[in-house]
Amino acid sequence: MMKTTLQTLANKWNSYKYRFVPWIALNLGKNERTLRHVRERSQDKLISDEEASASLLKLFRALFKSDLLRQKEVLSFLPASVQSAYQDTLTPCQFINRADHYNDKGASSFSNEVMLDMLGFSIHRAPSSLLSAGRGVFVAKGTVPKGTVVSMYPGTVYQTHEPIFFQSIRNPFVFRCIDGVLIDGNDNGISKVVFRSCSGRDRLGPFKLSDITWLTTAPENPLAVGQYVNNCSNEKSANVCYQEFDVPAEFPVELRQYLPNVNYRHDIQRPLRCVILVALRDIQQGEELFSNYYTIVH
């Protein structure tokens, strides 16, 4: 009995330690071995960067259009003076968030409708089908075809040398990319404060360059719940996998406001790292998404 409990604990630790930053820091010497370990388990990309980009753009363009239409609709009910004041100070996305705050519909129901229209499926968070696994992510409506971008892993992006020690303590949401880049997808505590602050810092003219609404229960980008996808088990095999995606320079500025990732430091010279979750097979309505925490494709 005792032996089984110890074995279970050891197994848990062995699968968790690669995400536990203090463990990584203490094992820097063995870093290469660790990386090899992860690499051996990685495969080629399931879909090309162009396909990933096209899929995100399709959804983001539709979200943008829907935000503009809803902005117009809401504005039409306001007196002219109020209309221009709003238009001058808020982007459509900010305006809609503000407007949704004052009505009962909520931004997420609109975003989920847009997602269903554009991609043929929608996803949502709900209690996991696994006992004691907390929440998970499910296909709410429609079917996810194999090879589709089904979700995104939101969070602050830390390069290998950047400080994440305090944010990582007791934080199961730190995702480690193949090259050691970390993404902190925790929507609580210090991680939340850091994301909000980095996101508020980075703007280009009237445009935000990232979306902070994944920190709420109603994300403006409905894909941005990938941090809640649970790990596969013997009974529940993986139906999605992680794939790294560097946002290309030509990604439209007005659509970056839907990206749920932001760099910890503003002066990073490399493209923004995102992680997408891609369907390994057709996934039906009602099914929970499961990934393999140790398989990343790059």
Ligand SMILES: C[S@@+](CC[C@H](N)C(=O)[O-])C[C@H]1O[C@@H](n2cnc3c(N)ncnc32)[C@H](O)[C@@H]1O
């Ligand atoms: C990245 S979070 C996933 C979201 C989590 N279920 C929640 O509700 O916050 C990872 C944590 O989920 C739980 N988890 C993930 N996969 C699991 C599994 N197959 N069995 C039990 N717990 C699991 C573990 O507590 C793990 O530390």
